[in-house]
Amino acid sequence: AQSVAQPEDQVNVAEGNPLTVKCTYSVSGNPYLFWYVQYPNRGLQFLLKYITGDNLVKGSYGFEAEFNKSQTSFHLKKPSALVSDSALYFCAVRGRGYSTLTFGKGTMLLVSP
Amino acid sequence: GAGVSQSPRYKVAKRGQDVALRCDPISGHVSLFWYQQALGQGPEFLTYFQNEAQLDKSGLPSDRFFAERPEGSVSTLKIQRTQQEDSAVYLCASSPRGAGNTIYFGEGSWLTVV
Numbered sequence: 001a002q003s004v005a006q007p008e009d010q011v012n013v014a015e016g017n018p019l020t021v022k023c024t025y026s027v028s029g030n031p032y033l034f035w036y037v038q039y040p041n042r043g044l045q046f047l048l049k050y051i052t053g054d055n056l057v058k059g060s061y062g063f064e065a066e067f068n069k070s071q072t073s074f075h076l077k078k079p080s081a082l083v084s085d086s087a088l089y090f091c092a093v094r095g096r097g098y099s100t101l102t103f104g105k106g107t108m109l110l111v112s113p
Numbered sequence: 114g115a116g117v118s119q120s121p122r123y124k125v126a127k128r129g130q131d132v133a134l135r136c137d138p139i140s141g142h143v144s145l146f147w148y149q150q151a152l153g154q155g156p157e158f159l160t161y162f163q164n165e166a167q168l169d170k171s172g173l174p175s176d177r178f179f180a181e182r183p184e185g186s187v188s189t190l191k192i193q194r195t196q197q198e199d200s201a202v203y204l205c206a207s208s209p210r211g212a213g214n215t216i217y218f219g220e221g222s223w224l225t226v227v
Contacts, residue, residue, distance in 0.1 A: 034216075036218070042220060043117075045218075049215060100161055101158070102158070
């Protein structure tokens with residue numbers, strides 16, 4: 001089985017400050033890891049993914065994520081938050097040999113002006 | 114089209130009514146997925162197609178849920194005799210073949226059963 005944990009229901013950060021949204025996963029073998037963002041009344045938008053290679057992955061809108069195999073983590077980061085980054089963020093895992101993505105419960109990011 | 118297209122965007126159904134939700138994937142994408150997202154929750158897997166073959170339907174919650182993709186392109190998710198607990202957003206997604214490929218999601222069909 002594969003699973004994802006997002007331990008924080010909500011993350012609050014002031015505009016201009018760095019942000020981190022945490023994600024840990026469980027899967028057999030090497031994982032494919034993804035981050036998606038969801039704005040109100042919208043579908044999921046792809047941000048970035050880790051497949052193999054460099055542990056630091058850069059994605060859309062200045063976001064990046066670091067794959068840490070020993071800690072089974074894939075935390076989402078951004079050096080300087082924007083108010084417009086406020087949204088619901090989902091981490092997802094797909095194990096090799098699995099046909100589907102398994103999502104975490106989501107973390108609401110609130111960036112205050 | 115440029116992205117995954119779903120219709121209707123919003124549907125209100127009376128309890129016991131049958132509904133059909135349509136998904137038009139990105140052109141050329143072999144894989145197609147349906148997910149269900151309840152309010153305040155993450156998406157939950159329903160079913161997966163590779164071309165016209167339904168390879169995994171382990172997430173369908175009951176035999177009232179049925180999905181098809183007869184020509185390997187457009188897919189329909191059908192819910193028979195809707196119940197209030199079926200109220201959710203139904204997300205369709207598609208991707209090229211291969212587990213490492215990005216899965217792209219549509220805007221979702223918001224179903225409310227009253």
